[in-house]
Amino acid sequence: MKGPIFWLIWDGAASSVTRRLLDEGRLPTLARLARGGVSAATRPTFPNCQTPPSLATLLTGVSPTKHGITGFHIPATGFDSPVTARRSAFDRTALHASPLWNDATEAGRPTAVVHLPWTEVGETGPTYAAEAFSRRIARAGAIPIDNRVTIGPYELTLEIDDGSLTITPPVGPPSTLRGEDVRRSIAVQFDRGIGGVLRAWRRPADGARFLLSHGAWEVRTSPVDGLAALEEAAGPFVGDGLGRLYRHGVFGPRLDQDGDGDAEAILLVGIEALADHFRKASAHALGRVGREAFSVLYQPCIDAVEHELFGWCEPYAPGLSDRAWAGVELVYRMADRHLADVLARAGPDATVIVASDHGMAGIRWNVHVNEILRRGGLLAFGPDGGIDLARSQIVYHPANNGSLWVNTKPRPEGIVEPEECPGVIARAAPLLRGVRLTPDGPEVFTKIYPLDEPPCAWSETFGDLFLATLDGVHLRASPGPDGAILAPAHKSAAHLTHSAQSSLHGIFFAQGPGFTPGRDLGLIELEEVAPLVRHCLHPSRPGHFTCQT
Numbered sequence: 001m002k003g004p005i006f007w008l009i010w011d012g013a014a015s016s017v018t019r020r021l022l023d024e025g026r027l028p029t030l031a032r033l034a035r036g037g038v039s040a041a042t043r044p045t046f047p048n049c050q051t052p053p054s055l056a057t058l059l060t061g062v063s064p065t066k067h068g069i070t071g072f073h074i075p076a077t078g079f080d081s082p083v084t085a086r087r088s089a090f091d092r093t094a095l096h097a098s099p100l101w102n103d104a105t106e107a108g109r110p111t112a113v114v115h116l117p118w119t120e121v122g123e124t125g126p127t128y129a130a131e132a133f134s135r136r137i138a139r140a141g142a143i144p145i146d147n148r149v150t151i152g153p154y155e156l157t158l159e160i161d162d163g164s165l166t167i168t169p170p171v172g173p174p175s176t177l178r179g180e181d182v183r184r185s186i187a188v189q190f191d192r193g194i195g196g197v198l199r200a201w202r203r204p205a206d207g208a209r210f211l212l213s214h215g216a217w218e219v220r221t222s223p224v225d226g227l228a229a230l231e232e233a234a235g236p237f238v239g240d241g242l243g244r245l246y247r248h249g250v251f252g253p254r255l256d257q258d259g260d261g262d263a264e265a266i267l268l269v270g271i272e273a274l275a276d277h278f279r280k281a282s283a284h285a286l287g288r289v290g291r292e293a294f295s296v297l298y299q300p301c302i303d304a305v306e307h308e309l310f311g312w313c314e315p316y317a318p319g320l321s322d323r324a325w326a327g328v329e330l331v332y333r334m335a336d337r338h339l340a341d342v343l344a345r346a347g348p349d350a351t352v353i354v355a356s357d358h359g360m361a362g363i364r365w366n367v368h369v370n371e372i373l374r375r376g377g378l379l380a381f382g383p384d385g386g387i388d389l390a391r392s393q394i395v396y397h398p399a400n401n402g403s404l405w406v407n408t409k410p411r412p413e414g415i416v417e418p419e420e421c422p423g424v425i426a427r428a429a430p431l432l433r434g435v436r437l438t439p440d441g442p443e444v445f446t447k448i449y450p451l452d453e454p455p456c457a458w459s460e461t462f463g464d465l466f467l468a469t470l471d472g473v474h475l476r477a478s479p480g481p482d483g484a485i486l487a488p489a490h491k492s493a494a495h496l497t498h499s500a501q502s503s504l505h506g507i508f509f510a511q512g513p514g515f516t517p518g519r520d521l522g523l524i525e526l527e528e529v530a531p532l533v534r535h536c537l538h539p540s541r542p543g544h545f546t547c548q549t
């Protein structure tokens with residue numbers, strides 16, 4: 001009898017934050033796991049450490065060059081599309097390597113995969129799977145309350161009474177939301193596999209009332225007939241913690257705008273709904289597969305809070321530090337609760353792994369790369385702010401994954417002859433090197449690949465040039481405000497291109513047969529996590545990297 005393997009992925013969990021919270025005794029469940037097994041910090045993927053490349057490396061053990069996921073959006077490399085063309089990284093055919101749950105299937109184990117990208121959902125693939133992120137129907141939003149409101153293609157009828165709201169969705173019975181406490185929510189069904197979580201909120205500044213929607217996605221499951229049971233157990237999919245609304249000031253002034261904390265309180269309510277949904281979905285999945293299963297479970301709440309608050313913890317906003325940190329800590333504890341649910345199912349023969357795909361980096365400045373090229377006469381914007389390819393020799397790619405591409409012929413709308421390509425790069429590089437935060441400060445771009453470093457782990461899938469930035473600087477493809485190259489960042493934190501910044505380091509904790517209790521593996525590469533997990537699937541097979549090391 002093989003013991004079960006539970007692998008919980010905490011998106012965005014940073015080693016530095018996790019270590020501090022463990023030292024302060026704030027993550028009791030993870031502390032238990034750490035005492036009984038091994039721990040490590042993980043170095044993020046190179047050269048891009050956005051979520052899709054990082055998750056793909058975590059799940060396959062190979063670098064972005066090999067698995068082909070080069071950012072949130074993947075620039076098209078062929079000559080059959082314009083240089084600015086791109087596709088979604090979550091397209092299942094974009095992944096050119098095999099995720100570990102396929103190894104588990106080969107090893108004869110049942111598998112459960114909960115809300116991870118690239119999952120095959122249907123008759124083949126994992127024994128149990130749930131997936132929704134690839135099919136978003138509507139973004140999260142704050143919708144002024146009226147008798148009729150629309151969410152994506154769905155129209156809802158509202159009956160407004162003094163203290164309550166009765167909402168009639170296109171399918172299913174009406175639901176009533178009582179009172180104006182934003183912490184209360186209702187679940188409504190829009191269609192088969194599509195639903196939403198809604199809250200009522202009154203804006204303190206003017207008393208206007210809004211329906212807060214967490215967005216809508218189409219959920220699919222394997223087996224197909226498992227959908228109703230999942231909806232029953234976990235409610236409609238909650239894929240958004242309302243972070244974008246918070247960031248744009250919808251909930252009022254934020255901490256960095258002298259807010260009093262009310263906006264953050266709503267953000268944390270939203271993120272708690274996100275955390276709870278994934279916890280419930282994974283509990284449901286674990287109940288659907290046998291004891292010997294290999295289960296991969298996703299939890300996005302930490303990434304969601306860190307994008308909004310991490311940058312103010314330190315070092316850029318000392319005055320906000322404590323209040324921002326309290327929010328971050330609260331959400332790490334939500335993830336710890338998810339782990340507690342998993343550990344409650346794990347007997348002594350179980351292997352339990354908690355790993356993240358990347359950490360987080362505070363940002364203070366946006367650098368609008370295409371403004372640099374425009375000022376140097378190498379690029380032009382069209383009237384709509386898009387890149388005018390007929391007048392652009394090289395572009396910072398709108399995929400915003402760190403890469404620049406020469407607009408070569410014979411691509412559609414290409415204007416540079418292939419033999420002129422080195423000349424265009426030679427004109428662009430000094431323009432990029434000339435950008436500094438202050439006249440005497442260091443260059444904003446710390447590395448321009450492959451000019452500054454041998455092209456190790458490099459391929460043409462990362463463009464003609466690729467940028468690494470100073471800490472605190474975030475890349476943008478859009479025109480700068482009033483043509484500015486550098487502008488204050490709106491987002492508090494991000495993870496885009498690889499840098500030496502240690503806050504980008506992720507986490508790895510594993511407990512079970514074969515893992516030495518209390519052992520600290522130090523700093524390992526993200527690529528090394530999958531071989532460790534794979535070894536647990538084939539304990540008898542000699543591996544180059546055993547669980548004992």
Ligand SMILES: [Zn+2]
Nearest residue numbers: 012051303307
């Ligand atoms: Zn993220």
